[in-house]
Amino acid sequence: MELRQLEYFVAVTEEASFTKAAARLYVAQPGVSAQIRRLEQELGQQLLDRSGRTVRLTEVGAAVLSYARKALDGVAGMRLVVDDFTGLMRGRVSVGMVRSCSSLDLPELLADFHKDHPAVEITLTEENTDRLLDDLRNGALDTxxxxxxxxxxxxxxxxxxxxxxxxAAVNPSNPLADHTTIAIDKLREQSLISLPRGTGMRACLDHACADAGFEPRVAFEASDPNVLAELAIRGLGPAIIPESLATLRSEELHAITVTSPWFRGRMALAWRSDGPVSPAARAFIEHARAVLPTPDASSPTEQLA
Structure with missing residues (x-):
């Protein structure tokens, strides 16, 4: 039994796909399939059900999965201990970022870290928040x-x-522009302009509306908050955008405060709270925390995507 067989098995289980697991591991898909078949042959039991559209665990596979994860975590922990003793900085750091994060100078942060640690390989992935959080939890991303x-x-x-x-930002000709504050229920019949599902701002909107007992009617979706503002300026409905962005466009937009505890968003650097963290990833997180702005010092326009 080889460690890579356990690694491939865990990856396929988490991705529910041989193809996605291979892409995550940067190996060819046939190699992943072959190694897992060898693992099944050695154990004498089928671990994965390949008959459906997605790969599922068999009963035996479900029982084996936790032991495979513990074995991989144990090996990773040993490597961390050795690296800590030797002071060696090696490996790779996988970083993710939300879409439309233009106001945060992440490229400069990555470049500065690379100057200090040129032997560490850094990768960057752009995705919506929900996928980034999944990738953090399953170990595909470090931060x-x-x-x-x-x-x-x-x-x-x-x-x-x-x-x-x-x-909620509207064109000054919109009937809602007579208000500076509205209850969330006032958005029930409105055709709204919002970021797509999976983003932080959309989650804020969905949670607020759900708390009020309805599902928002989102007529226009775009991945850039500036595009949302432009749609609202052209009279297509209320746009759900950060307050700072509405302030920047105050000559063209009327900003309305929505009285709901959910109508607030945060931008944050996140990392997995449990499981081993490589010295390289730990160093990057410490570096990022030292240089990234805080809510008191930041200018959050365009950040809450």
Whole structure:
């Protein structure tokens, strides 16, 4: 039995796909399939059910999975201990970031870390918050800049970068422009403009509406908050955007405070709260926490995506 067979088995289980697992591991898909078949042959039992559209665990596979994870965590822990004793900085750091995060100078942060640790390989992935959090928990990412509601997701630790109210921004000709404050229920019949599902701002909107007993009618979706503002300026409905962005466009948009505890978003650096962390990843997280802004010092425009 080889460690890579256990690694491939865990990856296929978490991705529910041989193809996705191979892409995550940067290996060819046939190699993943072959190694898992060898593992099954050695154990004398089928671990994965390949008959459906997605790969599922068999009963035996479900029983084996926790032991495979413990074995991999044990080996990773041994490597961390040795690296700590030797002071060796090697390996790779996998970083994620939310879409439309232009106001945060993540490229400079990555470049500065690379100058200090040129032997560490750094990768960067852009995704929506929900996928980034999944990748943090399953170990595909070491750390990520994510957009969140006021609730901290389980399984991660946070360094909050920005904390800001969201508003409903409308063209001054919109009937809602007569208000400076509205109850969340006033958005029930509105055709809204919002980021897509999986983003922090959309989660804030969905949670607030669910708390009021309805599902928002989102007519226009875009991945860039500036595009949302432009749609609202053109009279297509209320846009759910950060307050700071509405302030920047105050000559063209009227910002309305929504009286809901959910109408607030945060941007944060996140990392997995349990499981081993490589010395390289730990060094990057410490470096990022030292240089990233805090809510008191940041200018959060465009960050809550």
């Amino acid at each position: 990520a800049v994510v957009a969140l509601t006021t609730t901290t997701p389980p399984g991660v630790d946070l360094h909050v970068i920005a904390d800001e109210s969201l508003v």
